[in-house]
Amino acid sequence: MTRSNTPTRVGLIGFGAIGRSVVDAWSTTPVRGHTLAALLVRDHQRDEALRAVPPGVAVCTDIASFLAADLQLAVEVAGHGAVISHGERLLAASVDLALISVGSLADDGFRERLAQAATQGGSRLLLPIGAIAGLDGLLALRRAGLSSVKYTSTKPPASWKDTPADGPFDLDALTERTVIFSGTAADAARLYPKNANLAAVVALAGLGLQKTVVELVADPAATGNSGLIEAAGPSSTLTVKVAGASAASNPKTSQITGMSVLAALDNRGSAIAFI
Ligand SMILES: NC(=O)c1ccc[n+]([C@@H]2O[C@H](COP(=O)([O-])OP(=O)(O)OC[C@H]3O[C@@H](n4cnc5c(N)ncnc54)[C@H](O)[C@@H]3O)[C@@H](O)[C@H]2O)c1
Structure with a gap:
């Protein structure tokens, strides 16, 4: 992958325990080579999300307006359902997809369909390390x-x-x-x-x-x-x-998960990267 001088436009899907930690941390510390362009949330989260994101970030409640934000990379931190609903469409639209709900790929047929959509769109499915290492x-x-x-x-x-x-x-x-x-x-x-x-x-x-x-x-x-x-x-x-520690608002999730996503983006945007 070559590194572009233009920041990659990123859309984040999900505004729960991980999504909020990503938005909060990104608002205080920029991510190398990436700009947060859009956030896809549930209807009832829209007002809170608008207050949480910096000006200029499109807060969307449907996938069409999310895609209209001219994204190069979507980051899913929402759950299996979001991957199933939007994964193929994003990849086929040439948007790379980093997904944290990796369990959704356990279905061989679905994983294959996502791979085909990525081939068709010239995009990639990226799997952040998440709350583990190694x-x-x-x-x-x-x-x-x-x-x-x-x-x-x-x-x-x-x-x-x-x-x-x-x-x-x-x-x-x-x-x-x-x-x-x-x-x-x-x-x-x-x-x-x-x-x-x-x-x-x-x-x-x-x-x-x-x-x-x-x-x-x-x-x-x-x-x-x-x-x-x-x-x-x-x-x-x-x-x-x-x-x-687990996330305060979701004991199933480890606090480190959101940071692993931001660290992966930082690494992608860095002149000296770990591969
Ligand atoms: N790989 C890892 O290390 C790792 C670790 C923890 C969690 N996860 C995954 O991350 C997901 C999110 O974790 P969390 O703790 O933030 O969960 P959470 O339940 O706190 O938040 C998920 C949020 O996404 C929203 N959402 C769901 N589907 C959506 C859709 N289609 N569009 C927009 N918003 C949608 C929900 O309304 C909720 O607000 C989990 O479901 C799990 O699959 C992965």
Whole structure:
């Protein structure tokens, strides 16, 4: 990718825990080589969003006006539904799409349709690292021949409320670390769409959705969320753990997620970039 002297016009989809953190941080610290041009929100969020964004940012409640903002890059921080509703259209319209709801790509047919739309539009689907780290190392190990990848996500029991674990496990009564799911990344992404985005991104960078082992853990002693990748290849192993606080307005989300998106954009716009 060449670096342009003209800032990339970015549209942000979503104004929840991550979207707000991105807008707030972007308003105080510019992002190298990128300008926030549009924000796609729900109708009821419009007034609050208008107060939050700097002047000149188009606050949109429909995809047509969002696309009319002449975007080169859309960043999704809204959820699987937004990727399903808008992904193909954005990519086919030559807008690159960075999506954080990576679990939406666990459906092979949908992932293929997005890839085709990107080919048709000459655009790219970009997967930010999100609230984990180490995908660069995983890609290197894959190149060398990976033999195993396990991803473990540990969160306080309350973070697993309103998931398939809520019922079979009495989450309020747990007194010790409890594995609430163990299986493939494909099943984790299907059953836990709001919690298994990182399982999906680790799988896509590594051994794939069927061969990546995922463990989801409810731990009453956990004060935040943590993600652990353990991978092995013929000559190297990789162990990466990221732990941190969950977002105040959404305990399923780690606070670092929004910053990972801004860091990825900063890197894209930098004269000296990490690749
Ligand atoms: N890859 C990662 O590291 C990672 C980590 C956490 C969350 N996520 C993903 O990010 C998503 C957002 O997380 P969050 O904590 O900000 O969630 P959230 O529920 O706090 O906010 C999502 C916001 O997006 C809005 N929204 C949904 N569909 C929309 C659409 N089509 N158009 C406009 N707005 C729409 C919702 O109304 C809500 O305000 C999650 O659903 C999850 O899929 C990824």
